[in-house]
Amino acid sequence: MTNVVIIGGGPGGYEAALVAAQLGGAVTLIERRGLGGAAVLTDVVPSKTLIATAEVMTTMRGAHELGLRVGDLADLTDAFHVDLAAVNQRVLALAATQSTDIEGRLRSEGVRLIDGVGRLYGTEHVVATTDEGEERLPADIILVATGTTPRELPAARPDGERILNWTQLYNLRALPERLIVVGSGVTGAEFASAYNALGADVVLVSSRHQVLPGEDDEAARVVQQAFERSGMTIVSRSRAEAAEVVGDEVVVHLADGRTITGSHCLMAVGSVPNTAEIGLTEAGVQLDDRGYVTVDKVSRTTARGVYAAGDCTGVFALASVAAMQGRIAMWHSLGDAVGPLDLRTVCANVFTAPEIATVGVTQVEVDAGLSNALGVMLPLHTNPRAKMRGIHDGFVKVFCLPTTGIIVGGVVVAPIASELIESLSMAVRAKLTVDQLAQSFTVYPSLSGSIAEAGRRLHTHSAERRAGY
Numbered sequence: 001m002t003n004v005v006i007i008g009g010g011p012g013g014y015e016a017a018l019v020a021a022q023l024g025g026a027v028t029l030i031e032r033r034g035l036g037g038a039a040v041l042t043d044v045v046p047s048k049t050l051i052a053t054a055e056v057m058t059t060m061r062g063a064h065e066l067g068l069r070v071g072d073l074a075d076l077t078d079a080f081h082v083d084l085a086a087v088n089q090r091v092l093a094l095a096a097t098q099s100t101d102i103e104g105r106l107r108s109e110g111v112r113l114i115d116g117v118g119r120l121y122g123t124e125h126v127v128a129t130t131d132e133g134e135e136r137l138p139a140d141i142i143l144v145a146t147g148t149t150p151r152e153l154p155a156a157r158p159d160g161e162r163i164l165n166w167t168q169l170y171n172l173r174a175l176p177e178r179l180i181v182v183g184s185g186v187t188g189a190e191f192a193s194a195y196n197a198l199g200a201d202v203v204l205v206s207s208r209h210q211v212l213p214g215e216d217d218e219a220a221r222v223v224q225q226a227f228e229r230s231g232m233t234i235v236s237r238s239r240a241e242a243a244e245v246v247g248d249e250v251v252v253h254l255a256d257g258r259t260i261t262g263s264h265c266l267m268a269v270g271s272v273p274n275t276a277e278i279g280l281t282e283a284g285v286q287l288d289d290r291g292y293v294t295v296d297k298v299s300r301t302t303a304r305g306v307y308a309a310g311d312c313t314g315v316f317a318l319a320s321v322a323a324m325q326g327r328i329a330m331w332h333s334l335g336d337a338v339g340p341l342d343l344r345t346v347c348a349n350v351f352t353a354p355e356i357a358t359v360g361v362t363q364v365e366v367d368a369g370l371s372n373a374l375g376v377m378l379p380l381h382t383n384p385r386a387k388m389r390g391i392h393d394g395f396v397k398v399f400c401l402p403t404t405g406i407i408v409g410g411v412v413v414a415p416i417a418s419e420l421i422e423s424l425s426m427a428v429r430a431k432l433t434v435d436q437l438a439q440s441f442t443v444y445p446s447l448s449g450s451i452a453e454a455g456r457r458l459h460t461h462s463a464e465r466r467a468g469y
Contacts, residue, residue: 007118008145010037012310016326030118054197120279148271155242183268297340299329357421360409385445
C-alpha cells in the first residue's frame with residue numbers, strides 16, 4: 001500500500017486526502033489548528049458568513065426605494081441594532097461545525113489524523129511533532145499544503161484588540177466606531193464593504209489610484225463608486241507605514257506624513273507562505289524569492305515524490321484552486337487519469353457590495369495585445385430584473401475569439417455575481433461559442449438574461465470581424 005503523508009488540513013490537504021484514500025493509499029494528514037485550515041477557521045468560511053450578514057443590511061438599506069417602510073423610518077436599517085458579539089459567535093460556530101464535518105468525513109474514509117506539525121525528513125519520511133513527542137512517518141508521496149499567514153508591517157504589529165489582522169476580527173464584541181482598513185486588495189475591500197454595511201464608519205487606505213487593483217479596472221471603478229456613495233472614506237495613493245495605539249484610539253501614520261485616527265485598525269497587507277523551517281530546501285524543494293513552493297501544472301515540486309497545493313504555492317489564492325491542486329497531485333501520483341491545472345478556467349469572486357466575478361481572459365490582456373479577443377459590456381441598470389430589484393451598479397462583460405466566436409472570458413459585477421459567473425465559467429471550460437450562449441433560454445426577467453444578451457451582441461461583432469469590416 002502506498003503511504004501518503006499530507007502536511008496541512010486546509011482545502012488542498014483534506015481534498016487530497018479524500019482522493020488518496022479513494023484510490024487506495026494509506027493516508028496520514030497532519031494538522032495543528034483544526035481541519036479545514038485557515039480557509040474554514042479564520043478566512044473563507046467566517047469572512048463570507050460575516051459578509052452574508054452584511055448583505056442583509058445592504059438589502060434593507062435599499063428597501064425604501066421599493067416602497068418599504070417601518071413606521072416613519074426612511075431607512076429600514078434604523079430599526080435594527082447590529083449585535084456584533086452575536087454575529088461573530090454565529091460566524092465562529094459555523095466555522096467550527098464545518099471543521100468538525102470535514103474531520104468526520106476524513107475519519108470515515110480511513111484517513112489517519114495527527115494533531116501536530118509536520119516537517120520533511122528528506123523525501124521519504126515526514127516527522128510529526130505532537131504534544132506527546134515526535135513520530136517519523138514513512139512516505140512514498142508527500143503533499144505540502146501549509147497555507148499562508150497574514151503579513152505584518154514591523155511598525156504595525158497586531159495586538160488582537162485595537163490593531164488587528166483578519167483572523168482576529170472575530171474577537172470583536174462591539175461594532176468599531178471607526179475602522180481603518182489598511183490595504184485595498186480583495187481582503188481589505190471585502191471587510192471594508194462588510195463593516196461599512198453593518199454601520200461602522202470605515203476608512204479604506206489604498207496605495208493605488210482605486211480599490212481592488214488586481215481586478216478588472218471598470219469593475220473596480222464601479223465598486224469604488226458604490227463604496228463612496230455609501231459613505232465610506234477612501235484614501236487613495238497613500239501608503240501606511242505604521243500604526244500605534246494611543247489610549248482608546250489607533251493612529252495610522254502615512255508615508256506622506258499624514259495621520260488617520262480611528263477606534264480600530266485592520267491590517268490587510270497580504271500574506272506570507274508557511275514554508276520556513278519544515279525541511280523543504282533540505283529535501284530539494286525549490287522555493288521562489290518570496291518563499292512560495294515552486295510547482296508545475298500537476299502540483300509536483302522539484303523534489304521527487306513531493307507535491308504541494310494551496311496558498312503556499314502562490315499559484316492562485318483561492319480555496320477552489322487549492323482543492324483542485326490537491327486532487328490533481330493525488331490523481332497524478334497514484335496513477336489515475338488527470339489533466340494539468342488550467343488557470344484559464346478558474347472563476348474567482350470578490351465578495352464586496354456589489355460583487356465582482358471573473359473567469360478566463362481579462363481586459364488587461366486584451367488591452368496589452370496578449371489576447372485578440374473581442375469584448376462587449378452591458379450595464380445592469382438596463383436589465384428589467386435589475387430595475388425591479390433596485391439594482392443600479394454593475395455590468396456583464398463577455399470576451400470571445402473573433403473568428404470562431406468561442407467564449408474565452410467574462411466579468412460580472414452584480415449583487416450575486418458569484419452565482420451568475422457559473423454559466424460563463426462553463427462556457428469557457430466547454431469552449432462554447434457566443435451563438436450557443438445567445439441561443440440558450442434564460443428566464444424573463446432575470447439578471448442572467450444579460451449574459452445571453454451579451455452573446456447576441458458579440459455575434460454581430462464577431463461576424464463583422466470575420467467579414468473583414
